Amino acid sequence: MSDPLERLAEHAHESRVVVVGGGVSGLVAALECAKVGIRVTVLEASDAFGGVVRSAEVGGLTLDVGAESFATRGGIVRGLLAELGLADQVVAPNAAGAWVAGVPGIGAAPLPKGGVLGIPDNPWAPDVRRVIGWAGAWRAYVDRLRPPLTIGHQHSLGALVRSRMGARVLDRLVAPVTSGVYSARPDDIDVDLAAPGLNAALTRTGSLSGAVAELRASRATPAPADAPASDVPVVSGAAPRTPAPGGAVEGIVGGMSRLVDALVARLGDLGAELRTGVLVEGLSREGNGWDVRTDGDGLHADAVIVALPEGAARELLVPVVPNLDPTDPIAPVVEVVTLVVHAPALDAAPRGTGVLTVPGSHVAKALTHSTAKWDWVRDATEPGIHVIRVSFGAQGEEPATATLDDGAAAALALSEAATLLGVVLAPSALRAAHRVRYVQSQPGAAIGRAAQTAAARAAVHAVPGLGATGAWLSGTGLAQVIPDARAEADRVRSAALWRRG
DSSP states (O other): OOOHHHHHHHHHHHOEEEEEOOBHHHHHHHHHHHTTTOEEEEEESSSSSBTTOOEEEETTEEEESSOOOEEOGGGHHHHHHHHTTOGGGEEOOOSOOOEEEEETTTEEEEOOSBEETTEESOTTSHHHHHHHHHHHHHHHHHHHHSOTTSTTOOOBHHHHHHHHHOHHHIIIIIHHHHHHHHSSOGGGBBHHHHSTTHHHHHHHHSSHHHHHHHHHHTTOOOOOTTOOOSSOOSOSBOOSSSOOTTSSEEEETTOTHHHHHHHHHHHHHTTOEEEESOOEEEEEEETTEEEEEESSSOEEESEEEEOOOHHHHHHHHGGGSTTOOOOOOOOOEEEEEEEEEEOGGGTTOTTTTEEEEOTTSOSEEEEEEHHHHOHHHHHHSOTTEEEEEEEEOBTTBOOTTTTSOHHHHHHHHHHHHHHHHTSOOOGGGEEEEEEEEEEOOOOTTBTTHHHHHHHHHHHHHTSTTEEEOSHHHHOSSHHHHHHHHHHHHHHHHHHHHHHHO
8 A cells, every 4th residue: 555645645746726816815825735746727817917916117117016015024925035035135115204294284294103003102292293283282192181991992993093082193193094004994994903902002001192102112013914015105103123004014126026926937837837818707516626617718626716806706706605795895996106207306205205195185195205215216217217106096985096097197196296295296207107006905904804704714615625815805915915825725725635535
């Protein structure tokens, strides 16, 4: 009788897993299966792999036009990059910090650094008082005087900050961060998911500012559970060098799409089949396996992992997954316009690495001054040339660029950039522009979202040989997506191998 491990290896080679979706979650899931010798096919409907991690040539520069960085927590992304031979290409952003714009009475100011999700630990600090004013500081101080009878149990971040510290802290500090990080309003964010430990610290210290100070002092300030490392400038939080809303972040020299290229190359080395331009139209059970119907030739697989955005994933899964809710929650639509401009006035990075906006004050929700934020972008440009990314759109709000053609969208982005950065940017300053539209996943920190995703997972896991992964289940951000994809791939591949055994 052959050795059990030899039999398992034989079963692996005989097994086939089809991964539907070629974003990072799909590629990571495929890699986990291919590592053990399983035959893997990745089907991507678009003409390129990577999903929201993508680059483009803009004005002769190869730039990130999707996610531009990743959260460092847990070393998860760094570990994958090391496995793929990219460890020496990881870089940290510059430590200049960012500004907040649209502040009544002052326009723009540096965003205070001593906070969690924009909540200050000291409302009297000069950088905090500059943004919220004396009236706001006195109102925020009431937090220290309120009785601790009902604290520590509030789920809504907006309701908590409003009741403890008042409208100015909420509108001018917290809302810009949640809009930039989550494309969502503070009222819709669950405190326990966005800032684990804050409610407990609030109960211990008796005040919200005290809770923030305790978390920061203990260096336990968590990254928001699903903060997307995409177009959010380095701002307020608890990174070791310069605080950021999503904790510390890093990037890759040459852009995040190098991660996608490395994943595709490694899968190719392992014999995986990777196809673009293939739309999967349906799934059906066939014996102990699955038939995968495409717009071309169909495939048979022992197992299928669906790694698509939520709407497409639910549409594909509902016919074969009993009890899966077909409803696709309305997700934020965001447009990012990347500009290459000739603007020597920006050489001094007058407003740090970027700007967040007070909701309702500007049509743009955030801006990243990429040339100031990343040395590799600066080094790739000529003197006086700058790269700026302007983001439009938030929860319940169509991007202001939605109905514009590319030229008009670039003109609006240039105008917003000039206003947010406090410089003159004439139309003649624009050298090139690139526009991309994303449908973001619902924030994992949204109130009620955890229960929705848990129900979806349970329904999918009840079906043999079927898995699902992606930002809509894990939360956005590579530090969330990668471990989720690995765990789902391990569950599916193990079941497939033992069924054959």
